[in-house]
Amino acid sequence: MxxxxxxxxxxxxxxxxxxxxxxxxxxxxxxxxxxxxxxxxxxxxxxxxxxxxxxxxxxxxxxxxxxxxxxxxxxxxxxxxxxxxxxxxxxxxxxxxxxxxxxxxxxxxxxxxxxxxxxxxxxxxxxxxxxxxxxxxxxxxxxxxxxxxxxxDREEPVRLADLAVRHGTDKWSFLHQYTPHYQRHLGHLRDHPVTVLEIGVGGYDDGEAGGGSLYMWKEFFPRGLIYGLDIADKRALDRPRVTTITADQSDPDALRATAERFGPFDMVIDDGSHMSPHVITSFRTLFPYLKEHGVYAVEDLHGSYWPQLFGGSENDLNDPEYTVGFLKQMVDGLNHEEFLKDDTRAARPTDRTVKSVHFYHNLALVEKGRNEEGSPIANVLRQAPELLGIDRLQ
Ligand SMILES: C[S@@+](CC[C@H](N)C(=O)[O-])C[C@H]1O[C@@H](n2cnc3c(N)ncnc32)[C@H](O)[C@@H]1O
CATH class of the missing domain: 3.30.1050.30 (Nonspecific Lipid-transfer Protein; Chain A)
Incomplete structure (x- = not known):
């Protein structure tokens, strides 16, 4: 068909x-x-x-x-x-x-x-x-x-948690309880013709296994087009409105080709290898293909800490070479206009394009949007602090 x-x-x-x-x-x-x-x-x-x-x-x-x-x-x-x-x-x-x-x-x-x-x-x-x-x-x-x-009559069930259980993804399970967070941040888009890319289809090497989250998104977004990228060939799981792509999330060229063909996206979810270098490469490559107000989700943040299975580390929790450290620096990026000294922090590409960052247990949601409100007082303090005529602000 x-x-x-x-x-x-x-x-x-x-x-x-x-x-x-x-x-x-x-x-x-x-x-x-x-x-x-x-x-x-x-x-x-x-x-x-x-x-x-x-x-x-x-x-x-x-x-x-x-x-x-x-x-x-x-x-x-x-x-x-x-x-x-x-x-x-x-x-x-x-x-x-x-x-x-x-x-x-x-x-x-x-x-x-x-x-x-x-x-x-x-x-x-x-x-x-x-x-x-x-x-x-x-x-x-x-x-x-x-x-x-x-x-x-479009009276679909609305609880993403129910759809997760129905379609067999672990996004609500004994392992994780991500669905209430997704529902909170994405519920307003339910009725929109969204485009979603999820890295990690599930089922690993078995080409006929997995796809639970893709079908969950398909049902949650009745007008949505859902794309699933996996290192294993998952084409057997393709359905109307659900398309899989075979690619390695650590390969920027393959990610760019995917995004050029199917993007821009309203939401990208990284539920792939959970290895920090892969997660960071995927984010850097795909974030530019996220629409304004789109959400980039990174799941299973425990991979950032666990040396076993995911090559993570707990030695320096702010190390930007690891997923959580990389995401944490975006919190300072939100306030990039407030730093008074030039050498406090190097400017980052996401400083002006990330509008909010939400952390939950093992899940981060990064919202794209213009972050250039300006800071009039920081401007004065940087150039001529004595002009304010006061030495202490509330
Ligand atoms: C945890 S499963 C995804 C589960 C699915 N998102 C769900 O919620 O039902 C992880 C998937 O990531 C895939 N994967 C692992 N390494 C990858 C890589 N480097 N690039 C793309 N996919 C990868 C695996 O083949 C596996 O199917």
Missing amino acids: IDHARDLIEAADRGPTDVAAVVRHVGLRATAATLIDEILFRAHLGDLVSESDASVVITLTDGSRETSVLVSVGPKGVLIGRSADVTDLPPVRIVQDVCDTALALYGPRERVSSASREVRWPSPRVMVPRLASNLAVPRIFHAVVQRVLQVL
Whole structure:
């Protein structure tokens, strides 16, 4: 399946006319394939599997033509294109305009509309006799429809911690509890068409293992494009809106090529080797490709201290050759306009481009932004301190 999500996200940002143009260009069937894949990714119908079964037909139409997919959820899991045939209830049909669906899934939240939607329940001739004969309608019959409608109405779950557990990343686990911090700093971007790059896909040498955090970001940012860079080939994990790149994070040329192709980024997360020289090279190379107000996250800061596994050191906690020392100097960089003596500290490239630095247990978040507010009093103190006429400030 060709992934048309990127075109649809960009068009949905501009409005219905542009979405209609993409649908015309790509075709109804290919557009519907991308949209239905997205609906099923977000609906998590596999959670509903029970002894009973239920089917739903999702039909997308452009007014003159339509394309449909039958989805069944039953004891054998989620079946696409065929019925589980366990119970005798016919499928519920959800019909919606294809452009409205693209806008609902990929547009700004205010474009979500159910105006063109029709939910066709099985006919009363099927349903009413069941009531009369006391035949229960299985819970799953309604639950499947409800989940699909929740997706079309953009009522996604919002706790990143839930998504971390669901998709199997250790960003919330017995090892780390990073997700509340990410949610706090990035929650306002949920509804934006963000571009995210994560270094470290997971699963190490096994090309088919890992990807949990990429899928977590995909679900957290319903309009986001997610890129995962790993030293191992992870292309088997590529999905719509999720693309992997095979590269070594200590290779600046490879990082630059990646950023030129897929950047600039709203967020970069370094969850790769956790070796200080790699982390520092990645930061220096990729920070210029972060958008204004973007966030650069460095995870697993323990690598900065542990000689075992990560080549870290506790000898000099301010040593800028190690990750935490390198990040700490940005705190002084925030105040670069306040130093009175020329030789206190050498100017650094990030002094004027880092707006805030947040440290949590094992996690640092660096926010990009202009840091040039000026310091009128420091200017006077540097040039002619006696002009102030006082020798002590509050
Ligand atoms: C801790 S896992 C990433 C977990 C994933 N981000 C998650 O939250 O589910 C670390 C990954 O970094 C990759 N890695 C190790 N050294 C690397 C390097 N030099 N460049 C790029 N990736 C590297 C490993 O192959 C491994 O898959």
